[in-house]
Amino acid sequence: MQHFIETQQFTKESLTELFKLSSSLEGARERSLEGKILATLFYEPSTRTRLSFESAMMRLGGNVISVESARETSSDVKGETLEDTIRIIGQYADAIVLRHPEIGSAARAATVSKVPIINGGDGAGQHPTQALYDLYTIEREVGRIDGIHVAIVGDLKHGRAARSICYLLGKYDVRMTFVSPPELRMRDDIKEYLAEHEVPYSEVERLDGVMREADVVYQTRIQKERFASPEEYERLKDVYVIDRALADSMKEGAIIIHPLPRVGEIAEDVDDSPHAVYFKQVGYGVTVRMAILKTILGGESDILRPPAI
Amino acid sequence: MQHFIETQQFTKESLTELFKLSSSLEGARERSLEGKILATLFYEPSTRTRLSFESAMMRLGGNVISVESARETSSDVKGETLEDTIRIIGQYADAIVLRHPEIGSAARAATVSKVPIINGGDGAGQHPTQALYDLYTIEREVGRIDGIHVAIVGDLKHGRAARSICYLLGKYDVRMTFVSPPELRMRDDIKEYLAEHEVPYSEVERLDGVMREADVVYQTRIQKERFASPEEYERLKDVYVIDRALADSMKEGAIIIHPLPRVGEIAEDVDDSPHAVYFKQVGYGVTVRMAILKTILGGESDILRPPAI
Amino acid sequence: MQHFIETQQFTKESLTELFKLSSSLEGARERSLEGKILATLFYEPSTRTRLSFESAMMRLGGNVISVESARETSSDVKGETLEDTIRIIGQYADAIVLRHPEIGSAARAATVSKVPIINGGDGAGQHPTQALYDLYTIEREVGRIDGIHVAIVGDLKHGRAARSICYLLGKYDVRMTFVSPPELRMRDDIKEYLAEHEVPYSEVERLDGVMREADVVYQTRIQKERFASPEEYERLKDVYVIDRALADSMKEGAIIIHPLPRVGEIAEDVDDSPHAVYFKQVGYGVTVRMAILKTILGGESDILRPPAI
Numbered sequence: 001m002q003h004f005i006e007t008q009q010f011t012k013e014s015l016t017e018l019f020k021l022s023s024s025l026e027g028a029r030e031r032s033l034e035g036k037i038l039a040t041l042f043y044e045p046s047t048r049t050r051l052s053f054e055s056a057m058m059r060l061g062g063n064v065i066s067v068e069s070a071r072e073t074s075s076d077v078k079g080e081t082l083e084d085t086i087r088i089i090g091q092y093a094d095a096i097v098l099r100h101p102e103i104g105s106a107a108r109a110a111t112v113s114k115v116p117i118i119n120g121g122d123g124a125g126q127h128p129t130q131a132l133y134d135l136y137t138i139e140r141e142v143g144r145i146d147g148i149h150v151a152i153v154g155d156l157k158h159g160r161a162a163r164s165i166c167y168l169l170g171k172y173d174v175r176m177t178f179v180s181p182p183e184l185r186m187r188d189d190i191k192e193y194l195a196e197h198e199v200p201y202s203e204v205e206r207l208d209g210v211m212r213e214a215d216v217v218y219q220t221r222i223q224k225e226r227f228a229s230p231e232e233y234e235r236l237k238d239v240y241v242i243d244r245a246l247a248d249s250m251k252e253g254a255i256i257i258h259p260l261p262r263v264g265e266i267a268e269d270v271d272d273s274p275h276a277v278y279f280k281q282v283g284y285g286v287t288v289r290m291a292i293l294k295t296i297l298g299g300e301s302d303i304l305r306p307p308a309i
Numbered sequence: 310m311q312h313f314i315e316t317q318q319f320t321k322e323s324l325t326e327l328f329k330l331s332s333s334l335e336g337a338r339e340r341s342l343e344g345k346i347l348a349t350l351f352y353e354p355s356t357r358t359r360l361s362f363e364s365a366m367m368r369l370g371g372n373v374i375s376v377e378s379a380r381e382t383s384s385d386v387k388g389e390t391l392e393d394t395i396r397i398i399g400q401y402a403d404a405i406v407l408r409h410p411e412i413g414s415a416a417r418a419a420t421v422s423k424v425p426i427i428n429g430g431d432g433a434g435q436h437p438t439q440a441l442y443d444l445y446t447i448e449r450e451v452g453r454i455d456g457i458h459v460a461i462v463g464d465l466k467h468g469r470a471a472r473s474i475c476y477l478l479g480k481y482d483v484r485m486t487f488v489s490p491p492e493l494r495m496r497d498d499i500k501e502y503l504a505e506h507e508v509p510y511s512e513v514e515r516l517d518g519v520m521r522e523a524d525v526v527y528q529t530r531i532q533k534e535r536f537a538s539p540e541e542y543e544r545l546k547d548v549y550v551i552d553r554a555l556a557d558s559m560k561e562g563a564i565i566i567h568p569l570p571r572v573g574e575i576a577e578d579v580d581d582s583p584h585a586v587y588f589k590q591v592g593y594g595v596t597v598r599m600a601i602l603k604t605i606l607g608g609e610s611d612i613l614r615p616p617a618i
Numbered sequence: 619m620q621h622f623i624e625t626q627q628f629t630k631e632s633l634t635e636l637f638k639l640s641s642s643l644e645g646a647r648e649r650s651l652e653g654k655i656l657a658t659l660f661y662e663p664s665t666r667t668r669l670s671f672e673s674a675m676m677r678l679g680g681n682v683i684s685v686e687s688a689r690e691t692s693s694d695v696k697g698e699t700l701e702d703t704i705r706i707i708g709q710y711a712d713a714i715v716l717r718h719p720e721i722g723s724a725a726r727a728a729t730v731s732k733v734p735i736i737n738g739g740d741g742a743g744q745h746p747t748q749a750l751y752d753l754y755t756i757e758r759e760v761g762r763i764d765g766i767h768v769a770i771v772g773d774l775k776h777g778r779a780a781r782s783i784c785y786l787l788g789k790y791d792v793r794m795t796f797v798s799p800p801e802l803r804m805r806d807d808i809k810e811y812l813a814e815h816e817v818p819y820s821e822v823e824r825l826d827g828v829m830r831e832a833d834v835v836y837q838t839r840i841q842k843e844r845f846a847s848p849e850e851y852e853r854l855k856d857v858y859v860i861d862r863a864l865a866d867s868m869k870e871g872a873i874i875i876h877p878l879p880r881v882g883e884i885a886e887d888v889d890d891s892p893h894a895v896y897f898k899q900v901g902y903g904v905t906v907r908m909a910i911l912k913t914i915l916g917g918e919s920d921i922l923r924p925p926a927i
Contacts (some may be wrong), residue, residue, distance in 0.1 A: 029345075035678055037677070045383055047376055047379075047383070048384065051376070051400060055374055058346055058372040065676070074665070078839075078879050078880060078881055079879075080878075082627040084880065088666065088879075091900040092900075225327040258391075261387050261389035262393065263387055263389060264390070282397050282400040286400060286401060354690070356688075356691040361710060364710040368653070369656070369680040535706070569702070570693040570696050572696055572697040574699075585813055588705045591709040591710075592709040595709060595710060
């Protein structure tokens with residue numbers, strides 16, 4: 001039995017293996033997990049993560065039972081521990097996707113669980129399947145990961161998705177540009193990690209230049225309240241919007257990805273640009289989750305290393 | 310790919326075809342949609358519409374993913390547009406049943422969707438599968454539609470179901486009687502539509518006479534607050550209740566239908582009258598939705614014309 | 619067609635038959651209920667009961683449609699009766715698991731339903747599948763029911779689970795000890811029932827002695843507010859906690875069961891005691907519900923007597 005708690009469970013080699021499996025599963029409808037039951041146990045709402053896993057499980061022929069708001073169930077209200085809840089849900093299902101606001105919760109669940117735990121987001125911790133499908137989107141749409149230039153844009157200080165993709169990219173021969181207002185720069189831990197892995201990076205404040213050079217622009221949201229002041233927000237907000245002119249300035253084959261939802265930071269007329277792959281990215285999310293489920297529940301292979309718990 | 314947004318997508322001929330398909334699906338359990346996934350995306354609660362579509366999909370061997378209160382999902386709260394949500398859910402599912410409080414929302418969704426949109430009610434707009442199964446109930450239980458006399462009873466001014474069935478009946482050789490308090494009469498748009506289609510109709514205030522003459526009595530709810538005054542409510546409320554004596558006054562083979570829920574406007578002792586088919590009607594709803602799903606997802610035929618969007 | 623409303627529908631003989639069927643279904647994944655649809659209709663939240671039934675149905679190859687909070691659906695808000703709701707849901711599903719806060723609600727539902735009703739808890743009434751799997755756990759883990767000594771611990775006055783198991787045990791040759799604070803003693807109706815069935819019982823206030831003697835200790839929660847006074851709570855609360863030392867004092871082969879969730883009344887270090895079977899008990903719950911579903915929907919046998927409604 002294998003849990004999936006953190007991206008560190010993958011090496012560059014096993015990522016290649018996972019993506020090969022993912023690629024073979026694109027558009028597939030199988031009966032390989034027939035009779036298996038996946039529980040989605042969500043302590044905070046995340047409709048897309050839930051639906052994406054449910055869709056992935058069903059495409060493999062499996063079944064799903066769901067707890068959409070575990071915080072409000074009577075057992076949680078009565079004071080049951082997460083550990084006990086996991087022990088119980090593990091009697092109903094063959095694997096559990098856990099979404100929980102506390103960092104480390106997925107690892108805690110894994111220590112007591114008799115069925116595989118899949119981390120569906122543990123607060124400020126990881127959301128490892130998201131990071132995986134961001135990377136998979138790059139591989140599928142750019143055609144390679146080694147040798148590319150990736151720009152990450154927006155609130156790099158708080159954005160979990162922006163931080164997570166850096167960890168994965170650290171395994172590859174890439175260079176990176178961080179685009180953000182000064183007060184929302186990528187934190188030092190990530191920069192040190194990249195330095196250790198000899199990934200060159202630079203930090204800039206403006207988006208326009210990097211749009212012409214990057215192979216991948218990873219756009220994210222900046223919330224108004226994250227800026228130092230309303231004046232700073234007014235000064236900078238439009239700088240980080242990708243409009244059609246900016247999209248058109250991109251190199252051939254370059255792509256724009258986004259964790260979604262977007263609320264204005266990519267103009268709607270960018271959607272039919274050949275560079276816009278952020279909706280396709282959602283589909284790749286289902287594909288990669290199929291691969292994770294098949295790896296964990298289908299006894300597909302020993303792609304995953306054990307988590308460090 | 311075909312959306313189903315409005316009843317106008319059917320002609321009299323294609324309705325006959327749809328009802329033939331429906332009839333062949335009564336009580337059926339198939340695997341014809343095995344591996345397909347239907348998303349029910351509800352921006353306002355409608356447990357019956359949701360369960361009815363889910364049951365229909367499962368009877369055809371398909372799977373279902375559900376968003377019961379899309380208004381409260383984090384993406385909607387963050388300000389995502391309906392269009393983006395549709396683009397994303399369309400990556401998880403092979404078709405989307407959309408329930409939304411705004412008129413025209415299903416058509417808006419269809420303009421951007423890469424998977425079929427099925428209108429599950431768009432506010433004051435249409436709820437086309439309901440109108441279809443109301444009509445199917447008439448055909449199945451009376452044995453014909455041409456030549457019959459249909460009475461529609463209750464709040465005809467605001468009732469969406471009452472208005473919708475009129476549009477469909479306009480395609481047939483029927484005559485109609487509208488039974489309502491003066492202030493809740495059918496609006497002019499419907500009357501003009503019927504006049505254009507040469508459907509004779511009359512308007513009356515009392516129910517008792519028409520009960521003896523109609524082949525179909527379509528009873529609906531009147532909410533207390535819709536009356537001009539509390540006195541008017543007191544004066545009229547009992548006039549519109551179908552009790553057992555009224556039901557017993559009906560012609561042989563005549564039927565009572567109702568969009569449900571009822572809250573007093575049909576007495577409980579009418580339930581075992583041979584004229585009472587309103588619970589059976591619910592079952593016909595599942596059947597007609599099976600036919601719609603099979604038409605749209607099973608590549609059954611080109612029964613449907615494209616919607617006018 | 620057979621409803622399952624109350625444990626009285628089983629005799630000692632038919633319980634043996636049900637448990638034989640359950641035992642054959644442990645760990646099974648079948649397609650025997652393929653194409654069948656179970657509705658879980660919950661008027662009060664009970665995530666575990668819902669998931670347990672859903673898991674059981676899916677393990678038999680069946681489908682599930684769910685209403686998690688029927689109290690908040692528009693039809694209930696509009697004033698629809700439970701009877702009408704049952705008539706309607708019965709058009710969507712092949713059987714209904716009903717959870718409702720009012721005693722007798724499942725029997726009311728059964729009188730009008732055209733599909734089998736399974737009582738998933740009717741307030742202060744019964745939760746018959748829970749009582750069955752409590753008993754099944756005893757049979758599977760102790761190896762027999764006749765001849766054993768069962769201690770029931772906690773709030774015996776209000777605890778539905780504690781009361782229900784007594785009715786079932788009344789059919790067997792057991793002896794019982796009730797362990798509770800004086801103000802939370804088992805009510806007279808149960809004691810009279812046991813006396814009628816010649817089941818010897820005693821009542822004690824302390825847990826430690828009985829732990830050494832009982833074959834089964836059925837631990838339940840005591841809520842602080844049930845004690846006569848805060849002083850009484852302080853005086854007694856620790857007396858009813860099973861810690862590891864108490865668990866270790868048990869006879870070989872003796873077991874601790876619990877309806878869960880627990881919130882302190884069994885210490886966590888008891889979990890890996892050989893006597894602790896309360897999490898396994900959850901799994902037996904799925905098994906017994908599979909047996910009930912197969913009996914009712916699979917035409918398995920005539921194990922069940924009709925309910926007294």
